Amino acid sequence: xxxxxxxxxxxxxIVGPSMWVKFTLKRYTTERKDLxxxxxxxxxxxxxxxxxxxxxxxxxxxxxxxxxxxxxxxxLSPSVFNGRSLTAVxxxxxxxxxxxxxxxxxxxxxxxxxxxxxAHVARRITAGLLVGWPLISVILHLPYAVALHAMVVGxxxxxAVFVQLVMLPEEWDAxxxxxxxxxxxxxxxxxxxxxxxxxxxxxxxxxxxxxALLQVLFVWRWFKx
Numbered sequence: 001x002x003x004x005x006x007x008x009x010x011x012x013x014i015v016g017p018s019m020w021v022k023f024t025l026k027r028y029t030t031e032r033k034d035l036x037x038x039x040x041x042x043x044x045x046x047x048x049x050x051x052x053x054x055x056x057x058x059x060x061x062x063x064x065x066x067x068x069x070x071x072x073x074x075x076l077s078p079s080v081f082n083g084r085s086l087t088a089v090x091x092x093x094x095x096x097x098x099x100x101x102x103x104x105x106x107x108x109x110x111x112x113x114x115x116x117x118x119a120h121v122a123r124r125i126t127a128g129l130l131v132g133w134p135l136i137s138v139i140l141h142l143p144y145a146v147a148l149h150a151m152v153v154g155x156x157x158x159x160a161v162f163v164q165l166v167m168l169p170e171e172w173d174a175x176x177x178x179x180x181x182x183x184x185x186x187x188x189x190x191x192x193x194x195x196x197x198x199x200x201x202x203x204x205x206x207x208x209x210x211x212a213l214l215q216v217l218f219v220w221r222w223f224k225x
Contacts (some may be wrong), residue, residue, distance in 0.1 A: 024203040028086040028196055029079065036188060039088030040081035043074050046096045046182065052103045057081075065091050067098035069113060074099050086193055090179065090200040093188075097178025101170070111170040115163050168205065175201035 037045070043057045060066070060075035067074050074095045080088045101109040179201055183189050189197060 021203045021206055024199050025087050025091070028090075028200055029083065029088070030086075031084050032086065033084070034190065035084050035086075035089060037089075038082055038084045039076055039092035042089050042188060043076060043081075043092040043096055046093070047074070047099070050096075050100055050103075052096075052099055055099050055103060065095055067095045067102065069098075069102045069109070072099075072103070086189065086196055087200055089183065089188060090197050091204060093179035093182050094174050094201060094204040096182070097174030098170070100178055101173060108170050108173045111167045115167050171205040171207075175205045179204075 036042075040057060040059075046052075047055050047057060054072045056071075056073045058073050058075050059078055059081045062077045062079060065076050065080055074092075076092060076095065080091045082088075098109075098112075100106075102113075180194075180198065183197055184191075184194055
């Protein structure tokens with residue numbers, strides 16, 4: 001039964017980070033009237049404060065907060081843009097942290113410009129292989145083998161995880177070299193809330209890694225069926 005235990009441990013390592021990230025971000029979404037503004041208002045204020053003249057602040061699909069370094073746009077979920085909560089201001093500050101690094105052309109920003117397009121391609125390849133491998137087998141006149149299909153898709157999924165891990169230092173920089181000092185020194189949040197904000201910023205830094213790990217779990221469940 002050793003293999004069963006190993007599978008359970010592996011699933012825990014995959015699902016655990018994703019569940020923790022979602023739980024942490026959700027935990028601190030309570031509206032706080034004592035905060036000076038919403039996440040969107042903070043983002044616009046910081047754009048002016050750091051003279052990020054080319055950067056726009058926009059809304060996007062819920063749960064897809066990011067900085068688009070091609071379009072020079074900080075895109076925030078409606079709950080972050082309009083929310084006045086610790087999660088809203090911390091997520092907004094994190095994305096502004098990315099904007100600062102890219103607009104000021106700091107060396108750390110080169111990680112995402114170099115590897116993020118590759119991560120998107122790897123994700124699309126994984127999805128394509130997952131669904132299209134039987135057709136590929138017919139076109140190339142290869143016998144369909146579930147084990148080979150699983151191995152190829154699994155490796156491409158793990159590659160996506162690896163790319164996200166490579167970019168983790170940039171996520172950490174946005175959270176703890178940019179967002180945390182901004183929030184701690186700018187009177188944007190009460191000092192007693194800093195430990196909570198640190199948890200949120202850690203979750204922000206781990207979002208993409210946990211999402212990539214969850215994709216690996218999806219692949220495993222697909223073949224298990």
